[in-house]
Amino acid sequence: MAAYHPLSEREAIGIAREVEGVFPPNARLTCREIGDGNLNLVFHVRDETSGRGLILKQALPYAKVVGESWPLTLDRSRIESEALIEEGRLAPGLVPKVYRYEPDLALTVMEDLSDHIIMRAGLMQCRRYPLFADHISTFLANTLFFTSDLGMNQQEKKLKAGRFINPELCKITEDLIFDDPYTVSPNNHYDPAIEDEAEALRTDAELHFEVALLREKFLTQGQALLHGDLHTGSIFVREDSTKVIDPEFAYYGPMGFDVGAVIANLLLNYAGQLHWSADGASRTSYREYLLETVKSIWTQFDRKFRAHWEEKNVDRVARETPGYRDDYMRRLLQDSIGYAGCKMVRRIVGLAHVADIDRIPDPAVREKAQRVALRIGKALIKGGRGAESIDFVIETAREAAAALEG
Amino acid sequence: MAAYHPLSEREAIGIAREVEGVFPPNARLTCREIGDGNLNLVFHVRDETSGRGLILKQALPYAKVVGESWPLTLDRSRIESEALIEEGRLAPGLVPKVYRYEPDLALTVMEDLSDHIIMRAGLMQCRRYPLFADHISTFLANTLFFTSDLGMNQQEKKLKAGRFINPELCKITEDLIFDDPYTVSPNNHYDPAIEDEAEALRTDAELHFEVALLREKFLTQGQALLHGDLHTGSIFVREDSTKVIDPEFAYYGPMGFDVGAVIANLLLNYAGQLHWSADGASRTSYREYLLETVKSIWTQFDRKFRAHWEEKNVDRVARETPGYRDDYMRRLLQDSIGYAGCKMVRRIVGLAHVADIDRIPDPAVREKAQRVALRIGKALIKGGRGAESIDFVIETAREAAAALEG
Numbered sequence: 001m002a003a004y005h006p007l008s009e010r011e012a013i014g015i016a017r018e019v020e021g022v023f024p025p026n027a028r029l030t031c032r033e034i035g036d037g038n039l040n041l042v043f044h045v046r047d048e049t050s051g052r053g054l055i056l057k058q059a060l061p062y063a064k065v066v067g068e069s070w071p072l073t074l075d076r077s078r079i080e081s082e083a084l085i086e087e088g089r090l091a092p093g094l095v096p097k098v099y100r101y102e103p104d105l106a107l108t109v110m111e112d113l114s115d116h117i118i119m120r121a122g123l124m125q126c127r128r129y130p131l132f133a134d135h136i137s138t139f140l141a142n143t144l145f146f147t148s149d150l151g152m153n154q155q156e157k158k159l160k161a162g163r164f165i166n167p168e169l170c171k172i173t174e175d176l177i178f179d180d181p182y183t184v185s186p187n188n189h190y191d192p193a194i195e196d197e198a199e200a201l202r203t204d205a206e207l208h209f210e211v212a213l214l215r216e217k218f219l220t221q222g223q224a225l226l227h228g229d230l231h232t233g234s235i236f237v238r239e240d241s242t243k244v245i246d247p248e249f250a251y252y253g254p255m256g257f258d259v260g261a262v263i264a265n266l267l268l269n270y271a272g273q274l275h276w277s278a279d280g281a282s283r284t285s286y287r288e289y290l291l292e293t294v295k296s297i298w299t300q301f302d303r304k305f306r307a308h309w310e311e312k313n314v315d316r317v318a319r320e321t322p323g324y325r326d327d328y329m330r331r332l333l334q335d336s337i338g339y340a341g342c343k344m345v346r347r348i349v350g351l352a353h354v355a356d357i358d359r360i361p362d363p364a365v366r367e368k369a370q371r372v373a374l375r376i377g378k379a380l381i382k383g384g385r386g387a388e389s390i391d392f393v394i395e396t397a398r399e400a401a402a403a404l405e406g
Numbered sequence: 407m408a409a410y411h412p413l414s415e416r417e418a419i420g421i422a423r424e425v426e427g428v429f430p431p432n433a434r435l436t437c438r439e440i441g442d443g444n445l446n447l448v449f450h451v452r453d454e455t456s457g458r459g460l461i462l463k464q465a466l467p468y469a470k471v472v473g474e475s476w477p478l479t480l481d482r483s484r485i486e487s488e489a490l491i492e493e494g495r496l497a498p499g500l501v502p503k504v505y506r507y508e509p510d511l512a513l514t515v516m517e518d519l520s521d522h523i524i525m526r527a528g529l530m531q532c533r534r535y536p537l538f539a540d541h542i543s544t545f546l547a548n549t550l551f552f553t554s555d556l557g558m559n560q561q562e563k564k565l566k567a568g569r570f571i572n573p574e575l576c577k578i579t580e581d582l583i584f585d586d587p588y589t590v591s592p593n594n595h596y597d598p599a600i601e602d603e604a605e606a607l608r609t610d611a612e613l614h615f616e617v618a619l620l621r622e623k624f625l626t627q628g629q630a631l632l633h634g635d636l637h638t639g640s641i642f643v644r645e646d647s648t649k650v651i652d653p654e655f656a657y658y659g660p661m662g663f664d665v666g667a668v669i670a671n672l673l674l675n676y677a678g679q680l681h682w683s684a685d686g687a688s689r690t691s692y693r694e695y696l697l698e699t700v701k702s703i704w705t706q707f708d709r710k711f712r713a714h715w716e717e718k719n720v721d722r723v724a725r726e727t728p729g730y731r732d733d734y735m736r737r738l739l740q741d742s743i744g745y746a747g748c749k750m751v752r753r754i755v756g757l758a759h760v761a762d763i764d765r766i767p768d769p770a771v772r773e774k775a776q777r778v779a780l781r782i783g784k785a786l787i788k789g790g791r792g793a794e795s796i797d798f799v800i801e802t803a804r805e806a807a808a809a810l811e812g
Contacts, residue, residue: 149625154580155573165568167561174560179723205728212727216734219555223626317585321618322611328622 012043016054019099053112076248077106083250091142116236123269126286133296135242141304144255147225161252169249178215181350190349193367198349210381214338222252230261256335264343271373272356291394298390341380375400418449422460425505459518482654483512489656497548522642529675539702541648547710550661553631567658575655584621587756596755599773616787620744628658636667662741670749677779678762697800704796747786781806
């Protein structure tokens with residue numbers, strides 16, 4: 001295979017054609033580059049006749065974010081491809097199939113998911129995904145348990161952790177999520193209307209303390225192989241299917257970071273429903289759906305993880321120590337809540353925002369949604385370590401909406 | 407350099423002679439293999455005339471422990487040599503100088519410390535080392551702080567952690583310290599006289615819970631580059647000098663594990679003073695010296711680590727978050743106490759014992775010393791998470807001696 005260079009669409013077609021068992025011989029393939037151009041090229045190669053397709057994802061050696069260009073290692077392509085394969089093994093059907101990985105080109109050839117939509121877009125259309133909580137809780141329970149010291153050989157786990165050392169992408173998280181939002185940083189941006197909130201974030205000592213503890217765990221706690229960026233833009237959905245994509249931030253970290261990411265993004269959409277719902281009644285109904293989903297994700301995750309603990313635990317000490325499992329799950333819930341809060345806050349005042357809120361056209365409604373999101377986020381960060389149940393999250397979300405929307 | 411084979415004394419002399427600037431030309435070198443034959447060959451090459459010497463330490467591809475033979479990676483030799491170099495850089499003068507490392511032979515050529523003695527032997531002779539607390543607290547504060555996210559670039563830290571992934575030697579610790587002593591294991595051995603204590607260790611749910619938490623941190627918390635086996639048999643001393651040796655267990659783990667190891671081994675000697683002290687008065691005096699040393703080690707470590715935090719901290723969040731440093735130091739103290747307890751317990755009922763206690767000839771005295779050590783160890787494990795000061799350790803040691811020695 002050739003030395004690294006950004007592929008042309010013609011080259012993408014040539015590579016796609018070589019994958020066996022996808023396209024009929026002599027198929028007339030078309031190609032479209034559909035990436036957002038930020039970090040990767042994404043080629044969608046299709047045969048109109050058979051309706052079959054492939055995705056070719058190629059890492060670019062830099063990141064373009066708000067005009068700035070950051071150099072970024074191509075090794076993230078290896079990490080993404082190896083993480084996808086690992087996740088597919090542990091949670092079959094919940095990630096796209098990987099057909100091929102070309103290290104020299106930093107290229108992964110994978111299943112075409114054009115019949116799915118990005119979950120964030122679905123939520124902005126107030127669609128419901130009745131199987132999502134089941135699917136994502138399986139994804140989380142399986143990938144986290146079976147890459148941890150509980151579910152795999154502990155010596156192999158250390159070697160696996162070594163293959164997922166991911167300094168550059170972790171650094172992005174460490175800065176953008178756990179540092180910038182709480183200080184003056186050129187990476188931050190937010191609506192001038194919430195300058196008071198941004199200022200409050202910079203001066204809230206209690207908040208800073210909790211964020212420092214969560215950041216410390218992110219930096220040091222190699223608990224399990226994380227997806228590392230599990231927001232609703234990294235999840236493709238249909239009513240009957242869920243596919244987690246883009247694990248280029250994968251590394252060994254605290255399990256709660258992945259669980260919290262899913263919760264946070266459902267709650268960001270909850271805040272945005274001020275706009276997306278057609279009227280008050282449908283808003284109430286859709287928000288209930290979102291909160292039920294949050295609760296169901298945790299409840300099912302907790303049940304599945306505990307079942308693995310009972311049935312598949314390789315660790316004698318974990319298996320046989322009275323009270324340890326309950327304590328572990330309590331800490332995991334608390335971490336998840338804290339990380340959910342961090343992920344909400346940064347999406348309002350930090351570098352990368354979410355469409356659920358940024359695309360609200362009415363500035364007054366958008367401002368209110370931002371304040372609701374921040375109120376939830378801060379409460380989750382501050383309350384995480386004391387939380388005993390997922391109900392704390394549900395109540396916090398309800399309280400914030402009630403307090404700010406009147 | 408040749409392929410791996412255990413060196414002969416003649417070969418060791420040949421290699422030593424090549425090291426520049428140590429021996430005079432044409433020196434008549436002698437060689438003695440002084441290792442205990444467990445894990446390594448240790449050659450002491452000497453020139454009687456100049457009095458100069460070198461140590462050549464070669465890893466063996468197996469471990470002989472109580473007759474059994476475990477295969478062991480030679481990569482531990484690389485880890486040991488790289489850790490020594492790192493520790494020497496961060497704590498100059500407190501580890502032997504490394505002259506040469508030969509990866510193919512798993513061989514490290516280092517400074518001869520024949521003018522020092524193993525600290526455990528010194529303590530068994532009731533000798534005092536007035537500079538030890540200062541030296542070892544500097545070693546701990548420097549090596550732990552400057553290999554952590556507080557003291558070095560956080561991306562480089564992740565890469566460094568990758569170079570110190572040490573599955574096999576970590577596994578030894580995980581089993582022998584955190585698992586075997588609390589269950590029925592063929593690795594355990596202990597005097598039949600303390601069968602009641604061994605049985606109590608196997609059925610103490612509160613103890614098991616605390617050990618599970620400490621074990622979890624050992625398995626997951628990549629806080630700093632640890633020595634990993636910092637007992638008083640890994641420390642060479644003179645009245646005016648301290649040299650830490652044998653970091654083959656080095657890996658990225660929880661800082662408290664190293665601090666706790668030092669404390670535990672001083673307290674094991676404390677328990678053994680029932681025998682080693684000449685009489686009651688000298689025992690009281692020497693034990694006070696040991697407890698003062700424990701207190702001084704923590705106090706100086708705490709002061710030096712905090713000073714680094716103020717002056718050398720690379721982490722904005724850690725630097726600027728009110729209350730974070732105090733919380734960090736409190737948790738570090740608590741971890742240190744918990745790990746000290748684990749290390750005491752395993753030295754009484756587990757695979758590897760300590761001469762401070764095992765070499766007590768009178769069975770009744772030895773039994774009492776073992777009970778004192780276990781009482782302290784269990785109390786430290788159970789009390790660690792609630793401890794607010796190093797005084798808890800001092801009081802626990804005094805209480806145990808008073809309760810059991812009458």
